[in-house]
Amino acid sequence: KLKEVSVRLKKDLIRGLGKHSHHRAAVKMLPTFVRATPDGTEKGDYLALDLGGTNFRVLYVRVVEEQQKVVKMDSKICSIPQEMMLGTGEQLFDHIAQCLGEFLESQDLKGQTLPLGFTFSFPCEQKEIDKSILIRWTKGFSCSGVEGQDVVKLLKEAIHRRGDYDIGSVAMVNDTVGTMMSCGYRDQSCEIGMIIGTGTNACYMEEIKNVKRVEGEDGRMCINTEWGGFGDDGSLKDILTEFDEVVDQTSINPGVHTFEKMISGMYLGEIVRLLLVKMAEDKLLFKGETSEALLTPGQFETKYISEIEDGLENAQKILTALGLNWDPVDACVVRLVCDTISSRSARLCAAALATISNRIRVNRGLDHLKTTVGVDGTVYRKHPNFSEELQAAVRLLAPKCDITFLVSEDGSGKGAAMVTAVAQRIALQSRLTQTQDSAG
Numbered sequence: 260k261l262k263e264v265s266v267r268l269k270k271d272l273i274r275g276l277g278k279h280s281h282h283r284a285a286v287k288m289l290p291t292f293v294r295a296t297p298d299g300t301e302k303g304d305y306l307a308l309d310l311g312g313t314n315f316r317v318l319y320v321r322v323v324e325e326q327q328k329v330v331k332m333d334s335k336i337c338s339i340p341q342e343m344m345l346g347t348g349e350q351l352f353d354h355i356a357q358c359l360g361e362f363l364e365s366q367d368l369k370g371q372t373l374p375l376g377f378t379f380s381f382p383c384e385q386k387e388i389d390k391s392i393l394i395r396w397t398k399g400f401s402c403s404g405v406e407g408q409d410v411v412k413l414l415k416e417a418i419h420r421r422g423d424y425d426i427g428s429v430a431m432v433n434d435t436v437g438t439m440m441s442c443g444y445r446d447q448s449c450e451i452g453m454i455i456g457t458g459t460n461a462c463y464m465e466e467i468k469n470v471k472r473v474e475g476e477d478g479r480m481c482i483n484t485e486w487g488g489f490g491d492d493g494s495l496k497d498i499l500t501e502f503d504e505v506v507d508q509t510s511i512n513p514g515v516h517t518f519e520k521m522i523s524g525m526y527l528g529e530i531v532r533l534l535l536v537k538m539a540e541d542k543l544l545f546k547g548e549t550s551e552a553l554l555t556p557g558q559f560e561t562k563y564i565s566e567i568e569d570g571l572e573n574a575q576k577i578l579t580a581l582g583l584n585w586d587p588v589d590a591c592v593v594r595l596v597c598d599t600i601s602s603r604s605a606r607l608c609a610a611a612l613a614t615i616s617n618r619i620r621v622n623r624g625l626d627h628l629k630t631t632v633g634v635d636g637t638v639y640r641k642h643p644n645f646s647e648e649l650q651a652a653v654r655l656l657a658p659k660c661d662i663t664f665l666v667s668e669d670g671s672g673k674g675a676a677m678v679t680a681v682a683q684r685i686a687l688q689s690r691l692t693q694t695q696d697s698a699g
């Protein structure tokens with residue numbers, strides 16, 4: 260079945276890249292205008308913003324050439340209250356500009372205009388590295404007046420409304436791209452970035468000649484696949500369960516990001532909760548009884564899955580805290596339910612990753628591909644055996660690919676600076692070539 264899923268995704272990747280098929284494609288395959296991974300000569304000081312994961316963060320980072328390292332000088336976390344996630348875009352961007360302003364003040368950086376990498380982890384149609392139109396919100400955000408707008412413009416307008424500081428050039432980055440780029444500084448064969456956290460997604464280096472919506476024949480460009488949207492055209496109907504359907508229907512964006520809703524941290528806990536309720540109603544658990552907490556959406560947190568799979572004592576504590584009347588067999592069954600749901604997630608991700616690595620291998624006419632994937636996200640990092648399960652399934656599904664998994668160190672923060680640094684290096688190189696051409 261996973262092989263079938265992989266074949267379906269393979270077709271969808273091609274559809275997303277096509278000039279005419281793109282607008283109907285469930286997997287958007289968005290060009291990122293990142294044309295190169297780091298070559299190790301990048302350097303400088305940068306600001307980075309990170310919106311779209313667990314928290315909103317502002318960072319001040321230094322790329323140090325001699326050590327091929329991105330050093331975080333300092334950072335600040337600002338919470339985004341739930342009301343703001345569902346409020347107006349203007350409020351959201353004013354809040355971001357305020358948080359950045361306070362950070363610059365505290366670092367004594369207000370007088371400088373540093374280049375800024377903005378990790379904005381939502382599907383965006385990028386026109387240029389500094390022009391990025393939000394296609395749609397995902398992961399619990401739904402601010403009005405932002406979909407269809409250029410996010411860089413909204414950020415700059417909010418900064419100008421304040422008028423007390425300014426920023427230099429901006430590079431827009433998806434978190435998958437930041438993750439690939441930050442791992443790429445350490446391992447230059449890193450050409451895939453993958454996130455399995457609140458949401459899920461991956462990017463990879465595609466041959467430009469295959470990206471029909473971008474001019475050019477030579478070289479590569481990083482494509483943000485937005486694989487979370489896989490299945491939005493009904494292609495995964497046969498593997499969706501009644502629980503997946505309820506999760507979708509009760510989400511703030513029904514009908515979209517089908518694949519993400521089977522996989523990522525924002526939804527896994529809720530899938531398990533719905534299953535446990537059904538099993539209790541069918542008298543397979545808790546002597547047929549439920550509890551108020553178990554019946555409340557969102558009360559079974561995704562982190563409980565990791566904790567329960569880690570040990571039966573944890574399972575017992577959590578079931579007690581949820582007000583359930585459990586016996587030792589119930590605790591084992593609940594653990595099995597958690598394992599089933601997290602394994603399904605890991606294997607679906609593996610099928611998708613296998614599709615991408617095979618595509619890179621075939622693109623390059625290779626019998627065997629050796630490559631590195633930069634990975635990040637709470638589900639991948641925190642679950643006790645998610646990463647092993649995913650890696651084992653990829654080995655089965657992509658036997659001709661030898662994949663090294665590198666957990667990124669703060670890809671969303673440092674990677675954004677890396678993208679800005681690479682963009683500056685390339686701009687400088689092309690200015691130099693132009694000068695030489697005109698001189699010669």
Ligand code: BGC
Nearest residue numbers: 380381382397454458459460
């Ligand atoms: C977004 C992606 C993002 C992923 C992981 C998804 O909901 O659409 O852009 O990369 O979450 O954060």
